[in-house]
Structure formats: structure tokens, C-alpha cells
Amino acid sequence: MEPAAGLPAPRSLWIDSAPAPARADRDLPTEADVVVIGAGIAGLTTAYLLAREGRSVLVLEAKELAAGVSGHTTAKLSAQHALKYAGLERAKGREAAMRYAETQHAAVDWIAKTSTELGIDCDFARRDSFVYTTDEDRLDELKAEADAAARAGLPASFTDDIGLAAPAVGAVRFTGQAQFHPRRWLLGLADEIERLGGRIAQHAPAQAVTEWPTLSVRTPRGRVRTDHVVVTTHYPILDRGLFFARLDPVRDLVVAGPVPVERMPAGMYLDAVTHHSVRGYDSATEPIAVVGGEHYRTGENLDVEGRYRELATWARDLLGLRITHRWSAHDMSTPDSVPYVGRYHPLTARVWVATGFGQWGMTGGTAAGQLLRDLILDDENPAAPLYDPNRAHLRSAPEVVKDNVAVARHLVGDHVRALRTPAELDQLPAGEATVTRVGAKMTAAYRAPDGELHAVSARCTHLGCLVTFNNAEQTWDCACHGSRFGTDGTVIQGPATRPLRRLNEGPDD
Structure with a gap:
């Protein structure tokens, strides 16, 4: 495609x-x-x-x-991890929130100090960080987060002035955070x-x-x-x-490119509701903005290319972004x-x-x-x-169950979907992909723009879930645990360590 x-x-x-x-x-x-x-x-x-x-x-x-x-990555260096500290304080106590804050804030300071000591030119720059909302119903939540972060020892406060064109009604502000070239x-x-x-x-x-x-x-x-x-x-x-x-795999999309000087983001921003992320990058030639968002569970059967278009439209409207680069970030979250x-x-x-x-x-x-x-x-x-x-933490048990229910849903549901959508591979158009049964084998097939057909086993070599096609990056992704493969079956990302078997290379087990 x-x-x-x-x-x-x-x-x-x-x-x-x-x-x-x-x-x-x-x-x-x-x-x-x-x-x-x-x-x-x-x-x-x-x-x-x-x-x-x-x-x-x-x-x-x-x-x-x-x-x-x-x-x-979007390459933010910040102890502000969305709306983190109020929930962490409730779940694990104030001391745990303070320990987390100390380690994350110390990480920012260590990179600042070490990059200077070693003379590593990584475009390190201090910036304020904001989590904002356009929804007045979320203001109390943001104020509670600002208070919890301050109790954890962080330079946090609530503000209604973020310096971004978004229609924000309030934000949690962390001063003295940073960004760099990772x-x-x-x-x-x-x-x-x-x-x-x-x-x-x-x-x-x-x-x-x-x-x-x-x-x-x-x-x-x-x-x-x-x-x-x-x-x-x-x-x-x-x-x-x-x-x-015990890990939940998700992907975030990112677009980046030049913006007019007057619309260059002064800080680092995250929308608490949509999770759209914005930050600037002072390159040697022109001001650049990096915009992320539209996250989804890795391997979900959806139009990733369409989500890129939605993110690109939002970034252009907000910042006048001329997109020269785009990529996706792969992330793992724990239950707690x-x-x-x-x-x-x-x-x-x-x-x-x-x-x-x-x-x-x-x-x-x-x-x-x-x-x-x-x-x-x-x-x-x-x-x-x-x-x-x-x-071990009992509060995490519901999240573990939820994640593994999602795994089971994909393990069974994706097989049923593939069986219901048989395809003649010789009729597969150029740039298109399908997961279907061919004889006794569950097959992931992709026809390249030049007409060459790539057919591999559709079973992830980690634990056997079926892969789905990522139409933006032309990869086979597994929704169960996040493994990713090229159209020729090569491993791009684990936990799988073995490639998808090419068609006719042996039994599909």
C-alpha cells in the first residue's frame, strides 16, 4: 500500500x-x-x-x-507521566509516589549533567511540561494531580495558561523538564x-x-x-x-516536520483526554514540531494509515506542520x-x-x-x-485479567474471522494483504506494489495467535503480546524470536 x-x-x-x-x-x-x-x-x-x-x-x-x-519516540525527558501521581498515591501510598518521582526526576538531571561532562551534543534543552484539558469537567482531576505531584516533591502546579493554541481550560505544569535528540x-x-x-x-x-x-x-x-x-x-x-x-502492548503514532517560527511550541504538551502530544525541536536549520497520539493496541485490526491521516490533520490545524517524517512508538504498560x-x-x-x-x-x-x-x-x-x-499487588489483578481476556479474544476471534474470509491469493491486488486459510495452513499474504506475493504462516511464533496487517508500515503485528514481523516473516519486534514460516516451508504448527 x-x-x-x-x-x-x-x-x-x-x-x-x-x-x-x-x-x-x-x-x-x-x-x-x-x-x-x-x-x-x-x-x-x-x-x-x-x-x-x-x-x-x-x-x-x-x-x-x-x-x-x-x-x-517523542523524546520528552520529564517526570510528568500524564496524570500519574494522584493515582499512584492512592494505589501505593505517598512514599511510593515520592520514590517514583525521585527516580524519574533524577533521570532528567543525570542526562543533563552527563551530556555536559562527556561533551555529547544531543540538543538537550530545558522545557516546561504540561498536561492540559479542554474539558471543564476534568479540572478537579488535574488540580488533584498537581497537588499529588507537589507532595511527591516535584515542581508541579495548576495553571490555566499553557502558551499553546489549543483551547485548554487548565493544566498541570511541571517546570524545568527537558527534551533532546535521543x-x-x-x-x-x-x-x-x-x-x-x-x-x-x-x-x-x-x-x-x-x-x-x-x-x-x-x-x-x-x-x-x-x-x-x-x-x-x-x-x-x-x-x-x-x-x-503482565504487559500490555500499545503503539503511538508520531508525525514531525517544520512549523512557522511563530507557532513553534514553547513547551511540551499532552492532552489529558485525547493523549495528543506536542513538543518542539530546535534543529540546526529550522524549527520542527513533533506530534504524537492516536494510540492503539498493537495488532488491532484497524486502519492505521487512516489514524496517521487524522493525526496529521490535527497537527496541521494546530501548528501549520509540514510533515517530513512519521513513525510509530511501541510501548509496554504494566498493570499497576x-x-x-x-x-x-x-x-x-x-x-x-x-x-x-x-x-x-x-x-x-x-x-x-x-x-x-x-x-x-x-x-x-x-x-x-x-x-x-x-x-505482587492485589489491586493489579483486574488489569491482568483484562489484558489476558484481550489475548484470549484475539486468539479465538482472529481465527474465526480468518476462516470466514477465504481469499484466492492469485486474485489479491497489489498493495493489499489478507489473513486466510490456504489448504491446512493459516496464511498471511501480502502482494507488493511490484506484484510479488509474500505468503507466510499467520501464526505468531511466540504463542500462536494470528497476526494482522499494519497498512501504514507494511508489517504483520500480533495483538496478543505485541510481536511484529516484516512481510517476508522476519522478526521486527519481540517477544517472538523466530520468523514467520514462509509458505511451503513446512507444517503450520
Whole structure:
């Protein structure tokens, strides 16, 4: 399917404007003190902090450095995570809200300090952050959030002046937050890791982690023995922690491009109702705005391209945005809205995980790296219980049930839908896709604009749910746990680690 009229092909502004040096041919050591799996913001922050402490560190990245979730973000650095603190205070108490606020605010300050110390030019700029509403019925909720955030120690207040053309009637304002260029920051951090003696390997996927009798990671280039393994692949690649039952995968769409100087956003903004997000970016050549929103559960059977058009229309009307880039952000949320950072499962003391940042991965991933550094070095960190991946909380049970009901609905309903819509693949038009049964096989078929037919198994290789077609990015997405595949079946995003089987390559099991 061709891009919608007036919209470019999907491509991240951050990746486009910060190419990465090749690291695919790096030799792997046979052992390292710490192996970090995943070269996004959580993984690289963890690796840098441990390398700085003299630990030998190896970072394994299945694709390109900072080109996954960390390269597809709106890149806000803020402790203001939508309307967070009033709910967190109610659910977990004031101390928990304060711990969360401390770690997220400290993450912003650490990036500010470290980028200056290391001389990393990542366009870091302080900005105020706003969550606003156009609905007067929500004003009491926003005032309660401002009070809770202030009690948590944050620079929060309620205001009715946001400095944006949106018809806001009130907002929660956080002063002294920030924005930056995420890939330039991460590429600079990677250079520093290597300067400290660490190693980073691109196109080096972790294929398996063995915990007994010796902890090791298997890759296509050999096995690496290690004292600690840190899994920061956004969606954890190892099913042994049952994270697939405790994470909700969603995607947010983003459009970006030049705006008239007089309409450049002065701060960072989020609509509390629609979740439309706006922020500026002071590029070297012209003022740019980054606008996000239209989020949906990954793999839902809907018109993603149509949602891009809706977001583009809103951005053009509000800011006069001329769209040069668009991309989508992949996010995982936990049932209690607090990330999982710590031991991968209750029986391990040397395998660690960071995931579930819920659309706030720039501060969340940085805070995770700081906490993981302390846990691995056995330094006390009072926030560890709050983020413990093995925590149990009865208040979260309804959300876990709801998420798994959604999984069951897709597991059964998508099969029924596919059986009811048989298709003759030789009649499939160019640019179109379908999921149907061909003989005994559930098949995901896409005909490229040049007429070539790509037919693969429609069963996600993670747990067997059927995939659906993302008509904006030409990918097969799984609604059960968020795995994503190319039209040729290659894995784009986990938890799946194996590609979709090509048609006629074997039984569809």
C-alpha cells in the first residue's frame, strides 16, 4: 500500500538525522562480567554505568543501535507521566509516589549533567511540561494531580495558561523538564562505553540464555560466559518470567516536520483526554514540531494509515506542520503502571530485566539503568521494592485479567474471522494483504506494489495467535503480546524470536 496522500513513507526523524557507525563485524569475547541484551536507552545506560565502575561489559543488539523503541519516540525527558501521581498515591501510598518521582526526576538531571561532562551534543534543552484539558469537567482531576505531584516533591502546579493554541481550560505544569535528540545521546553514550573498554555488537542477537550450571548467552557468533545478564529488549525475550501475561502492548503514532517560527511550541504538551502530544525541536536549520497520539493496541485490526491521516490533520490545524517524517512508538504498560526493573524471576540472582515503561521510556529507561547498576553492584537503592518485577499487588489483578481476556479474544476471534474470509491469493491486488486459510495452513499474504506475493504462516511464533496487517508500515503485528514481523516473516519486534514460516516451508504448527 502506498503512503497516504501528503504523508511520507514511515521513517524516524531521530534515525534519519543521526546515522550510526557500523558495529556488525565486532568480535565477541568468550566471557564478560556483564552481558546486556538490547542497545536502547535502558541497556546503554546500564552498560555505561557498569563500565564506569570497571566492569567488563558486552552489549548485544539484534539490529542497529538505538534504532528500535529508543529511536522511535517523542523524546520528552520529564517526570510528568500524564496524570500519574494522584493515582499512584492512592494505589501505593505517598512514599511510593515520592520514590517514583525521585527516580524519574533524577533521570532528567543525570542526562543533563552527563551530556555536559562527556561533551555529547544531543540538543538537550530545558522545557516546561504540561498536561492540559479542554474539558471543564476534568479540572478537579488535574488540580488533584498537581497537588499529588507537589507532595511527591516535584515542581508541579495548576495553571490555566499553557502558551499553546489549543483551547485548554487548565493544566498541570511541571517546570524545568527537558527534551533532546535521543539517538545522538545514545550514540555518544555508546562511544563512551567503548572508550571505557566495553564492547558493542550490532546484528548480534541473543539466541538463548542458560542459567545453570554456568550463566551464558548464546549468539550466532558463539557463546559468552558471564556473571550477569541484563535483558533490556523492551519486550523481554525470555518467557521464563511470564512477562507476556503482565504487559500490555500499545503503539503511538508520531508525525514531525517544520512549523512557522511563530507557532513553534514553547513547551511540551499532552492532552489529558485525547493523549495528543506536542513538543518542539530546535534543529540546526529550522524549527520542527513533533506530534504524537492516536494510540492503539498493537495488532488491532484497524486502519492505521487512516489514524496517521487524522493525526496529521490535527497537527496541521494546530501548528501549520509540514510533515517530513512519521513513525510509530511501541510501548509496554504494566498493570499497576510502574515499570518492572530488577530480578528476571524469583529464583535468579544474576539475570535482570527492565521493561514496561508505559510511554515514558526516556526517563524510565534511564532510571532503570541507574537502579540496575545498584542492584548488580549490591548497592542499596530504596526504590528497588517499588520497581521489583516479582512484586505482587492485589489491586493489579483486574488489569491482568483484562489484558489476558484481550489475548484470549484475539486468539479465538482472529481465527474465526480468518476462516470466514477465504481469499484466492492469485486474485489479491497489489498493495493489499489478507489473513486466510490456504489448504491446512493459516496464511498471511501480502502482494507488493511490484506484484510479488509474500505468503507466510499467520501464526505468531511466540504463542500462536494470528497476526494482522499494519497498512501504514507494511508489517504483520500480533495483538496478543505485541510481536511484529516484516512481510517476508522476519522478526521486527519481540517477544517472538523466530520468523514467520514462509509458505511451503513446512507444517503450520
